[in-house]
Structures are given as C-alpha cells and as structure tokens.
Amino acid sequence: MHSRERRPDEVSGIYKDILLTRATDTTVADHGQDGGLVSAILIWCLENGVIDGALVSATEGDGGWQAVPALATDRDAVLAAAGSRYTYSANTMAIAEARQRGLGSLALVGMGCQTSVGPVMWHRRVGKAGKPIRLNIGLLCSKSFDDSIFEDLFWAKYRLHREDMVKMNIKGVFQIWMRNGDYHEVNLKECHAWTRDGCNHCPDFAAEHADISTGGIGENSDWTLTIVRTELGRQVIMAMLADGVIEGRPGDSDPGAIALMHKLAAKSRSRWPEWANPAVAVSLPA
Missing domain, CATH: 3.10.450 (Nuclear Transport Factor 2; Chain: A,)
Structure with missing residues (x-):
C-alpha cells in the first residue's frame, strides 16, 4: 500500500500530512461529528463522480442507537448516517446491496479493523471482493x-x-x-x-491502512484531526480545500492532538499478543 514498511518511529502509521479540517457547510458540520469532515468527504466525492456509493453505519430507524451497515448514495443519506454510535457495525456488509444496485466505485468508512480489509486482501492477491472499494476513510478508535x-x-x-x-x-x-x-x-x-472482546486485542488505533484517517481528538471539538496517508487521500483533501467545501489549518497548531494520537496508538499496539506476528508491534518502546 505504501511501498515500504512502517518505521519504528511511525507508531501511528505512515502518512503524508496531518491537518485540522472541518466542513464549511453548517448543515454538514452540525449533522456530523467534530466538524463533519467525513460527511463532507462523502458528499463531495458523490457529487464529483469519485464514488457512486459509500459503505457507512446508520441506525435502524426505530429511534434507538442500534448501529447497522448502510449504503449511502446521496447527500441526504450521508447526513442521515452522520455522527458516532460507539457500538460496532460491520459496514463492509453493505457491499452486498451496492452490488445488487450495480455500484462499482465505493468509499468505505470504518475503524481500523474494517479499513484494513481491502488493503490486506490486495496485498495477498485475493482482492476481487474488495475491488469496488476505491476510497478508504478510517476512524481513530480505541474500542467500541x-x-x-x-x-x-x-x-x-x-x-x-x-x-x-x-x-x-x-x-x-x-x-x-x-x-x-x-x-x-x-x-x-x-x-x-x-468493551467488545476483539477490541481488547486490536493494535490499530489510527486506522493506518486508510487513505485518510480522521478523529475528533484534541482541544477543539469542532475540528477533525485529519491524517492523509495516500496520494489519493491527498488529492481528495486538496481538491476539497480548493473548492471551499472544507477549511483547514496545520495539524501542529494543536500539538496536543497529535501527541494524544501517538500515545493512544502506542497503547493499542501494546495489546498485540507476544505469540503473534511481531511486525505489528514495531514502534513500541523496548
């Protein structure tokens, strides 16, 4: 994915840029979480032909907070699914509906346990099932x-x-x-x-296999910490900034947010069992 291995000092994974961003559309910002960046990305990508659908989580529609996989194909569906639930939803399962509807260019929104699916399959040359996933948006997550x-x-x-x-x-x-x-x-x-049992063993707080990783950590509740990891991720963010649908500022304007990300990423890596592949634990203090 990155054409190289993660270095020991890259505890939060490989990335190109770190920004603080938020949606300029107040409706998107208000519906979304911590500035509405993820919703803004999905809406912009749908309206500009980058994707024709997004695999997201939504609620069941009964007024409760049961998170379920969902397919969003327009602005209204994205806004209806906006916000965080903190319970697990297997968003990749919505790909079945996308196939039935003939959609072939999808964004996936999910935690590291989900955004790793496509890249790992492609690396192992069994990526046909995940081929429609063109854009991977990761959510910083320590547990659900x-x-x-x-x-x-x-x-x-x-x-x-x-x-x-x-x-x-x-x-x-x-x-x-x-x-x-x-x-x-x-x-x-x-x-x-x-806490879900699997989360107690997850080493990937920072969703390091995503094109763009996002999280609401730091001192500002209305800005999203945005970790741009791939060239595709950079192209999307730069185009959105140029179009004025998001605004941004340097990530180091909130150094505490970056430090907290690295701290939580290191904590997640420490969960990895000693008997498992040791490569995952690279970056942990000796």
Whole structure:
C-alpha cells in the first residue's frame, strides 16, 4: 500500500500530512461529528463522480442507537448516517446491496479493523471482493462497546433512555446529549466492562491502512484531526480545500492532538499478543 514498511518511529502509521479540517457547510458540520469532515468527504466525492456509493453505519430507524451497515448514495443519506454510535457495525456488509444496485466505485468508512480489509486482501492477491472499494476513510478508535451498554449502564444506572439520546461523543468521558436539552457525562472507567472482546486485542488505533484517517481528538471539538496517508487521500483533501467545501489549518497548531494520537496508538499496539506476528508491534518502546 505504501511501498515500504512502517518505521519504528511511525507508531501511528505512515502518512503524508496531518491537518485540522472541518466542513464549511453548517448543515454538514452540525449533522456530523467534530466538524463533519467525513460527511463532507462523502458528499463531495458523490457529487464529483469519485464514488457512486459509500459503505457507512446508520441506525435502524426505530429511534434507538442500534448501529447497522448502510449504503449511502446521496447527500441526504450521508447526513442521515452522520455522527458516532460507539457500538460496532460491520459496514463492509453493505457491499452486498451496492452490488445488487450495480455500484462499482465505493468509499468505505470504518475503524481500523474494517479499513484494513481491502488493503490486506490486495496485498495477498485475493482482492476481487474488495475491488469496488476505491476510497478508504478510517476512524481513530480505541474500542467500541457492546450494545447492551445502553440498557445495562446508561438506563439502569443513569436512567438515560436510548430513544431520547440525540448525540454522543467521547472526550475523556462518555458525553451524551438528550432530546430535552440535558447533557450528561459518564466516566469511561464505568464503560470498560462493555468493551467488545476483539477490541481488547486490536493494535490499530489510527486506522493506518486508510487513505485518510480522521478523529475528533484534541482541544477543539469542532475540528477533525485529519491524517492523509495516500496520494489519493491527498488529492481528495486538496481538491476539497480548493473548492471551499472544507477549511483547514496545520495539524501542529494543536500539538496536543497529535501527541494524544501517538500515545493512544502506542497503547493499542501494546495489546498485540507476544505469540503473534511481531511486525505489528514495531514502534513500541523496548
């Protein structure tokens, strides 16, 4: 993918640029998470013929927060799927619907466990199934939670009904906004028991196989930390900046965000078992 191996000092993977970006369209920014970059990318790529569909997560439509794979093919569908759920959705499964609809140029949005699928298959020369994935958008992720956290913790302890939640985020605490305007914070230590088992062994916080990795970490809640990893990713971001659909500033204007990314990436790599392929653990302190 990058034509070279990751160096020991590249704990967050290989990349070309780090920026802070956000959507200039206030509707996109308001619907999205931490500046709405991912939604802006998908809308711009759909409207400019880069892709004809996007594999994303959405909710089931019953007012709850059950995350499910979905296919977005226009602006309205992208905005309907915007935001974070923090429970797992196998977004790649939406490729079946894309095939049925004859779509052949797709974006995939997902955590490192999903955005690694295509590049690993291509590297192993079994990439036919993943060939339609043309653009890989990764989400910085340290873990996702089992869906039972809504009933067993948020409702049982805090009386926060999932159907009344309108937004959630993680900024050192689990932040929850309610339909009536109330805001609540839940200590992340209370949430650990609902971590999905596989996440406890995942070494890839920074989604290093993506074309563009994104995350809402740092001091600014309305800007997205944007890690441009491939030439395709750079072309997309530069074109969007030129078109004015996103605005950007240097990543080092928030050095704390970059430092936190590297710290969390190192923590994720330390989860890798000693008996497994040691190449994954490169960059860990000796």
